Amino acid sequence: MPRFSANLSFLYPDLPFLDRFAAAAADGFAAVEYISPYEHPKETIAALLREHGLTQALFNFPAGNWAAGDRGLACHPARIAEFRASVTRALDYAQALGCTRLNCLAGIAAPDIDHLRLEKTLIDNLAYASERCTAAGVKLLIEPINKRDMPGYFISTTNHAERLFELAGLPNLHLQCDFYHLQIMQGDLVHTFARLKHHIAHIQIADTPGRHEPGTGEINYRFLLSELDRLGYDGWVGCEYHPSSGKGADIGWMAEGVARR
Numbered sequence: 001m002p003r004f005s006a007n008l009s010f011l012y013p014d015l016p017f018l019d020r021f022a023a024a025a026a027d028g029f030a031a032v033e034y035i036s037p038y039e040h041p042k043e044t045i046a047a048l049l050r051e052h053g054l055t056q057a058l059f060n061f062p063a064g065n066w067a068a069g070d071r072g073l074a075c076h077p078a079r080i081a082e083f084r085a086s087v088t089r090a091l092d093y094a095q096a097l098g099c100t101r102l103n104c105l106a107g108i109a110a111p112d113i114d115h116l117r118l119e120k121t122l123i124d125n126l127a128y129a130s131e132r133c134t135a136a137g138v139k140l141l142i143e144p145i146n147k148r149d150m151p152g153y154f155i156s157t158t159n160h161a162e163r164l165f166e167l168a169g170l171p172n173l174h175l176q177c178d179f180y181h182l183q184i185m186q187g188d189l190v191h192t193f194a195r196l197k198h199h200i201a202h203i204q205i206a207d208t209p210g211r212h213e214p215g216t217g218e219i220n221y222r223f224l225l226s227e228l229d230r231l232g233y234d235g236w237v238g239c240e241y242h243p244s245s246g247k248g249a250d251i252g253w254m255a256e257g258v259a260r261r
């Protein structure tokens with residue numbers, strides 16, 4: 001069975017962020033992940049991981065000003081210095097938290113800037129980040145995000161991610177495969193996973209519609225998760241869903257045989 005990581009930006013919405021570590025451990029999760037640790041001192045988070053015996057599976061590079069609409073910096077030609085500083089900040093946290101995977105948020109494409117210029121900026125920034133991550137023993141990831149939830153996000157399909165892998169030619173650049181986004185944009189989940197498995201360094205799950213726990217929507221997670229085993233995926237599977245009850249982690253689907261922790 002896959003190994004599950006609790007995404008603390010989504011699970012336990014009824015608890016303050018720092019209380020979610022204990023809740024995840026109590027539910028049997030061995031690892032956690034989240035969108036952003038930067039609102040808290042790295043020492044505080046490191047102590048929580050130690051206290052609860054949790055592995056830090058993954059987090060993102062700083063997104064920029066989230067409230068102002070930023071969803072990453074990497075494709076913005078005018079923000080290269082800010083992006084580079086964000087790599088330093090992410091690696092500083094990664095080292096303190098023992099985290100070996102970082103997701104690079106590509107950003108929202110500015111409509112007035114030529115697509116190829118944005119793409120060139122992204123590739124140059126990925127090359128910079130990849131070199132820094134390699135030196136730190138960290139895997140660098142990119143994630144396609146569906147256009148409905150995040151209009152304008154620069155990478156929305158695995159086809160585009162593959163093009164970036166080809167153009168960038170970086171051994172340390174990997175795919176974060178989020179089956180929720182993949183189902184909305186493309187479907188054909190098992191075939192796509194099998195075809196891109198050599199690129200995949202992290203998986204995330206939620207059902208659709210609603211982005212709730214497995215078993216609440218149209219994705220056959222019982223089959224999909226057993227296929228991950230059959231195809232030899234041994235990485236983390238991040239539970240990045242909004243619990244349908246509005247609290248806790250709604251992990252009943254694991255005990256019901258959709259999957260086990």
Ligand SMILES: O=C(O)C(=O)[C@H](O)CO
Nearest residue numbers: 034035060143145178204
């Ligand atoms: O939204 C997602 O799917 C993610 O994994 C990112 O963390 C978004 O920022």
Ligand SMILES: [Mg+2]
Nearest residue numbers: 143178204240
């Ligand atoms: Mg995701």
